[in-house]
Every structure is written in structure tokens, then in C-alpha cells.
Amino acid sequence: MKAKKRIRDVVYHVIVFGIGILMIYPLIWMFMSSFKETKTIFQTAGSLIPNPFTLDNYINGLKGFAKVPFLVFFKNSLFISVVATIGTVISSAVVAYGFARFDFKGKKILFAAMLLSMMLPAQVLMIPQYLWYQKLGWVGSYLPLIVPYFFAIQGFFVYLMTNFIDGIPKELDEAAKIDGCSYPQIFGRVILPLITPALVTGGIFSFMWRWDDFLSALLYVNKSIKYPVSLALKLFCDPGSSSDYGAMFAMASLSILPSVIIFIFFQKYLVEGISTSGLKG
Structure with missing residues (x-):
């Protein structure tokens, strides 16, 4: 029995390792191609090893x-x-606290509307949002990319934190009330420290989504000096002439570093925030 179990474990890990390599192969190919000469990238697409090895792509890419x-x-x-991300985390935590700890008229309707907003495709809101921001005079600035997130527009994070707060015993709130704490003090001194994993989880996802956001920047940012990385990478591709794919791959490789670093350092909180949300304390 032990031998069969060991064989199953080996086969399982080999399959999982193979699937993992298959999933990250495009990233590996992009990273290795960033050290190839641009003219040889697609000529040697089947080989990962750069020949010759060069850093010119990084030098040219950083020139901008x-x-x-x-x-x-x-x-x-x-x-x-x-x-x-700061706006998303703060506003989502405040709204989640209201859903989890207060009873008010229309609470169920608002919560259902929040859940429905999670199922609504972003493309449906694209035109009305653009017209609205245009009337406000925000087009051409970072305001459409930042301000809305201070109003808990992403239901996923509100839902995540609401479930997390539901898992905190209400006796802690009552004990804080006896000690003379107001609702804002209970939120700041009791709730926030206990939902740190959910806050970090929301922060990681929000940062990664905002860092990778291409469409919103394409809609609202119209000056190249204001471009984020996600939009600036397309400048390496010129349909009318030659494209510098080597420099594009080099800068794309650098662009994934912040997300990778954040994930590595906060992985513990990410797993804890997802696995324990919704569990009762």
C-alpha cells in the first residue's frame, strides 16, 4: 500500500509540475527572448537559449x-x-463593516445590487462611464483611474471583507462599547487589525489589476508622458515600420516584477485571507 501511495504521489507531482511548466512557458520564452537580438527572436523561436546573448534590449527599452x-x-x-489600491482597500473595508455589523432599511437590496455588480461585464459600463467622466472634465487625467476606487466600486473586495468580518465574534464589539469606544473606534481598533489578511488579499489583487489595466488607460490617458507601463509597451510595436520586439519583451519582463515581488512577500496573507474568509470565529 505504501509503495502504491508513493507511486501515486510521484505521478501526481510530475503531472502538476508538467502543467505548471506549460502554463509559465510563455513567460519563460518572453524572458529568454529579451536577451536575444531582435532580428533573431522569431528565427530562433524554438530555442530558449539566446545566441548571442545581449543586454541591448534592456538598454534600448529603458531609453523610452x-x-x-x-x-x-x-x-x-x-x-x-x-x-x-489604497482607495479600494479603505472604502471596501468601510462598506463591508456596514454590511456586516449594521441593520438598516434596504440592506438586502444593496447587498444584492453589490453582488450583481460583480457579474456585470465592464464593457457594458464603458460608454456611460466615459461620457460621465468627459462631462466632468476628467478625460486626459488619472482621475478616472483613481477616484472611483475610493467609493468601493469593486464588489469582490466588499464581499470578501464582509465575509471576513462576519467571522469575527460580535462580543468583541460589545466589549469595546462597554469600554467607551464609538463605532469608528471599534472599526479602527478592533475590526481592522483582525481583518489584516483580507486587507492584504484585497490590496494584492487590486494592485495587480490596476498595474495590468490596459483598457482604462487607453480610454482616458491621451498623452504619452502620462502612459502607464501597460499602455507604453504598445509603443514598441509600429505597424507602419519595424517593431522592436526585443525591447518590448525586455520591458514586459521588468513590468511583471512588482506583481511577483508583492505576491512572494505577502503570499501567506493571501492564502489566509482567501481560505479563512467566511469562517466563523
């Missing part, structure tokens, strides 16, 4: 476009992602 270094685009993406 029209005297705008590519690091400027990284700075733009970092600003948008960090500020929008």
Missing part, C-alpha cells in the same frame, strides 16, 4: 520614447496602482 525614459512609465503605473 521621445526623450521620455521608460522609468517614467513605471513611475506612472506605480502612482496609479498604489493610490487606487
Whole structure:
């Protein structure tokens, strides 16, 4: 029996490893291709080993476009992602606290509307949102990419944190009330420290989604100096002439580093936030 179990474990891990390699192979190919000469990338597409090995793609990519270094685009993406993530986490936590701890008229209807918003395709809202932001004079700035996230527009994070807060015993709130804490104090001193895994989980997902957001930047940012990384990468492709795929792959490889680093350092909180949300304390 032990031998059969060992064989099953070996086969299972081999299959999982093979599937994992298959899933990340495009990333590996992109990273290795960033060290190839641009003219040889597709000529040697079947080989991962660069021959010859070169760093020119990274040097050319970091130079940017029209005297705008590519690091400027990284700075733009970092600003948008960090500020929008802060707004998402704070607003989602406040709304989730209201859903989890207060009874008010229309609560079920609002909660159902929040769930329905999770199922609504973003493309449905694209035109009305654009017209609205255009009337506000926000088109051409970062405001459409940042301000809405301070109003808990992403139901997924509200739902996640609501389930997490539901798992916190209400006796802790009552004990804090006896000690003279107001509702904002209970939220800040009792609830927030206990939902740290959910906050970090929401922060990781929000940062990654904002960092990778191409369509919103394409709609609302109309000056190249304001481009985030996701939009700036397309500048390497010129349908009218030659495209610098080597530099594009090099900058694309660098662009995934922030998400990878954040995931590595906060992986523990991510797993805890997803696995324990909805469990009663």
C-alpha cells in the first residue's frame, strides 16, 4: 500500500509540475527572448537559449520614447496602482463593516445590487462611464483611474471583507462599547487589525489589476508622458515600420516584477485571507 501511495504521489507531482511548466512557458520564452537580438527572436523561436546573448534590449527599452525614459512609465503605473489600491482597500473595508455589523432599511437590496455588480461585464459600463467622466472634465487625467476606487466600486473586495468580518465574534464589539469606544473606534481598533489578511488579499489583487489595466488607460490617458507601463509597451510595436520586439519583451519582463515581488512577500496573507474568509470565529 505504501509503495502504491508513493507511486501515486510521484505521478501526481510530475503531472502538476508538467502543467505548471506549460502554463509559465510563455513567460519563460518572453524572458529568454529579451536577451536575444531582435532580428533573431522569431528565427530562433524554438530555442530558449539566446545566441548571442545581449543586454541591448534592456538598454534600448529603458531609453523610452521621445526623450521620455521608460522609468517614467513605471513611475506612472506605480502612482496609479498604489493610490487606487489604497482607495479600494479603505472604502471596501468601510462598506463591508456596514454590511456586516449594521441593520438598516434596504440592506438586502444593496447587498444584492453589490453582488450583481460583480457579474456585470465592464464593457457594458464603458460608454456611460466615459461620457460621465468627459462631462466632468476628467478625460486626459488619472482621475478616472483613481477616484472611483475610493467609493468601493469593486464588489469582490466588499464581499470578501464582509465575509471576513462576519467571522469575527460580535462580543468583541460589545466589549469595546462597554469600554467607551464609538463605532469608528471599534472599526479602527478592533475590526481592522483582525481583518489584516483580507486587507492584504484585497490590496494584492487590486494592485495587480490596476498595474495590468490596459483598457482604462487607453480610454482616458491621451498623452504619452502620462502612459502607464501597460499602455507604453504598445509603443514598441509600429505597424507602419519595424517593431522592436526585443525591447518590448525586455520591458514586459521588468513590468511583471512588482506583481511577483508583492505576491512572494505577502503570499501567506493571501492564502489566509482567501481560505479563512467566511469562517466563523
